[in-house]
Amino acid sequence: xxxxxxxxxxxxxxxxxLPLKAALDEKLADSMDARQALPEFTxxxxxxxxxxxxxxxxxxxxxxxxxxTFLHQLRSERLxxxxxxxxxxxxxFEDERLAGLRAAQLGYLVEExxxxxxxxxRRPRVTWCFDEIQVVTGWxxxxxxxxxxxxxxxxxxxxxxxxxxxxxxxxxxxxxxxVLIHPFSFKExxxxxxxxxxxxxxxxxxxxxxxxxxxxxxxxxxxxxxEVQSLDTASRHRLLRDYVDVAMFRDxxxxxxxxxxxxxxxxxxxxxxxxxxxxxxxxxxxxxxxxGFAIARDTVHQLLAQLEDCFLVRTLWMEASSERQRMVxxxxxYPVDTGLIPIFDRSGRxxxxxxxxxxxxxxxxxxxxxxxxxRTPSGLEVDFLARHEDGKMELIQVCAxxxxxxxxxxxxxxxxxxxxxFPKARRLLxxxxxxxxxxxxxxxxxxxxxxxxxxxRWADR
Numbered sequence: 001x002x003x004x005x006x007x008x009x010x011x012x013x014x015x016x017x018l019p020l021k022a023a024l025d026e027k028l029a030d031s032m033d034a035r036q037a038l039p040e041f042t043x044x045x046x047x048x049x050x051x052x053x054x055x056x057x058x059x060x061x062x063x064x065x066x067x068x069t070f071l072h073q074l075r076s077e078r079l080x081x082x083x084x085x086x087x088x089x090x091x092x093f094e095d096e097r098l099a100g101l102r103a104a105q106l107g108y109l110v111e112e113x114x115x116x117x118x119x120x121x122r123r124p125r126v127t128w129c130f131d132e133i134q135v136v137t138g139w140x141x142x143x144x145x146x147x148x149x150x151x152x153x154x155x156x157x158x159x160x161x162x163x164x165x166x167x168x169x170x171x172x173x174x175x176x177x178x179v180l181i182h183p184f185s186f187k188e189x190x191x192x193x194x195x196x197x198x199x200x201x202x203x204x205x206x207x208x209x210x211x212x213x214x215x216x217x218x219x220x221x222x223x224x225x226x227e228v229q230s231l232d233t234a235s236r237h238r239l240l241r242d243y244v245d246v247a248m249f250r251d252x253x254x255x256x257x258x259x260x261x262x263x264x265x266x267x268x269x270x271x272x273x274x275x276x277x278x279x280x281x282x283x284x285x286x287x288x289x290x291x292g293f294a295i296a297r298d299t300v301h302q303l304l305a306q307l308e309d310c311f312l313v314r315t316l317w318m319e320a321s322s323e324r325q326r327m328v329x330x331x332x333x334y335p336v337d338t339g340l341i342p343i344f345d346r347s348g349r350x351x352x353x354x355x356x357x358x359x360x361x362x363x364x365x366x367x368x369x370x371x372x373x374x375r376t377p378s379g380l381e382v383d384f385l386a387r388h389e390d391g392k393m394e395l396i397q398v399c400a401x402x403x404x405x406x407x408x409x410x411x412x413x414x415x416x417x418x419x420x421x422f423p424k425a426r427r428l429l430x431x432x433x434x435x436x437x438x439x440x441x442x443x444x445x446x447x448x449x450x451x452x453x454x455x456x457r458w459a460d461r
Contacts (some may be wrong), residue, residue: 004405016105023097024109025089025185032116034085034220038076041069042226044181047367048389050074052177056154061181062179062311062336063251064243066226067157068092070181071129074155083124089113092131092252101344110146127153147175159251160309182307183224183337186454190215192229200236201450213433216451218369220355223339237343242314244268244340251310258303263288263295265304268352271313271333272344276354279304279315280332311336319372319385324374332360332373356450360398363454371395376421380414385422393425398450400435402429408438415445428453 016024030036034172052058059067091109095099095102118125128146133139133156147154176330190197195215204212215405222228225243228236248268252258270284281304285297307313314334320326335341338355345351363386364371369386374395376382382394402408415427430450431437442448 001447010205016108017100018104019097020101023095023319024091025112025171027092027095028109028112028116031088031090032086032113036073038063038416039069039078040396041073042077042184043073044070044188045185046179046181049177050179051153051155053138054147055175055177056143056156057179059155059157059175059179059181061159061248062183064225065183065311065336066080067159067181067371069226070179071131071157075129077282078127081125083127086117087124087126088129090129090131090142094132094136098282101136103140103142106136106139106142109389115170125149125153126153128155130154130156132157132159134160136369136424146177149272153244159247160255164398175270180365180368182366183339184219184226184229185224185363185366186216186359186451187218189219189224189229192226196457201452209434211450212455213449216449216454217352217432219361220338220352220373221342223337224338225337226438228339240339240343247307247310247312250301251312252306255310256302256306258306260295260299262305263293263299264307266293266301268299268307268312269344271307272335272340273346274333275341275351276332276337276357279333280330290315314365316373316384318372319374319429334361352432353398356400356430357398359454360384360396360430360450364396376417379419380410380417381413382418385425393422394428395419395422395425396428396430398430399436400432402431402438403436405439410442412438412442412445416442417443 038211044225053380058072059070061067061346075090078088079085089109113126130139132142133143136142143154145376146152151390173382184192193215195211198208198212201212216323222236227238231239248261252264254369254454258264266288267284271279281300282299285295288295304313305313308315312335314336316332316334317326318329318331321331335344335358338358341351341355341358358417361371364384364386367386367388369388371387372385374385376380382400384394386396388394395415397411397415399407399411402411411429415429419425419427427445429438429445429447430453431447434449437447437449
């Protein structure tokens with residue numbers, strides 16, 4: 001049977017159309033050419049392992065967040081360790097010349113690469129980087145086969161969470177490792193702009209603190225997408241709108257065959273225009289229905305899941321003791337990046353608090369935490385309950401300005417009540433600036449500007 005499958009693959013490869021073969025040859029040759037410099041990049045910092053032996057690393061995240069650049073970063077690191085460029089092939093499959101390429105034809109890449117490698121008794125491992133590989137139908141079988149062959153490192157990227165959670169989970173049989181790339185963190189944005197990143201942000205002199213606080217406020221407004229960092233406001237907003245449109249049409253409409261495009265647009269505008277707010281599918285559906293807009297409730301559920309799959313939005317469930325209780329309570333919804341908030345918000349408010357809360361949630365996702373929001377028995381809300389991979393927990397309250405006594409009392413009381421249910425959790429109150437801190441915080445509560453928390457070393461938490 002294995003022999004028959006091998007013959008079948010070779011027949012399919014022998015019928016590789018000349019335009020496809022030419023495109024693959026060009027991409028492979030360019031990636032192996034030591035004379036071509038790798039793209040410049042701002043190094044990304046990820047929490048946890050990027051690679052596990054015997055597994056393919058699936059680099060996922062929203063489009064334009066920096067997944068492709070991260071693959072080049074991995075290649076650059078191996079070049080620095082002495083691995084020849086020929087052993088670091090990179091193929092981007094999101095190319096119109098590769099339309100119609102099938103997984104069975106991908107074997108041509110491996111055979112052609114092997115043919116071009118120089119003769120050597122001691123060869124380093126080949127690091128294959130496949131960008132946006134999900135556009136190739138049946139790619140999972142090819143990746144698994146290449147992994148089973150041994151002596152290969154495999155990194156693949158995709159713009160949909162389904163790349164890992166549904167497709168790879170089945171096809172890779174537990175042999176995939178998720179690597180999540182979000183837009184620039186505050187620390188990465190500082191480095192990208194050429195700013196010095198302080199090692200101890202809690203003890204900065206006034207002038208340096210002022211510089212960091214100005215940069216932090218700017219980052220909250222601009223967001224972290226790499227391409228928009230140096231653009232003027234009008235150009236930045238236009239590009240970010242394009243990002244949203246591409247996510248909707250390429251990763252939702254085309255990928256899932258979504259027909260209700262008007263409903264999708266309304267849902268996106270509602271969520272991105274109401275960052276850090278509670279969202280009920282039932283209420284949203286009822287609102288559309290009252291306006292004479294025809295859309296099924298199940299369709300709204302599906303669209304929300306698809307928007308989260310492509311990482312445009314993030315949703316947060318309420319902490320609950322049972323699945324039923326969790327399902328009947330509304331979720332909170334956030335954009336994947338704070339730069340999207342001023343584009344879609346129509347309230348005219350600054351919305352600094354919503355941007356700050358969004359930034360904290362995305363940072364918790366970067367730190368690979370499992371996050372919910374919490375309501376105390378008296379009805380007070382705590383923004384985040386974070387469960388980290390090392391077993392530690394954090395109760396985090398986000399408030400742009402907690403300097404007023406009544407505001408501080410409310411925020412701290414919510415943390416205190418939540419701590420009764422989760423006594424082992426560390427309590428944090430994060431504000432926009434040092435001037436927004438409460439005049440006094442009870443023992444056991446750490447009150448600090450959010451930028452200090454964002455810049456601190458994770459090991460020092």
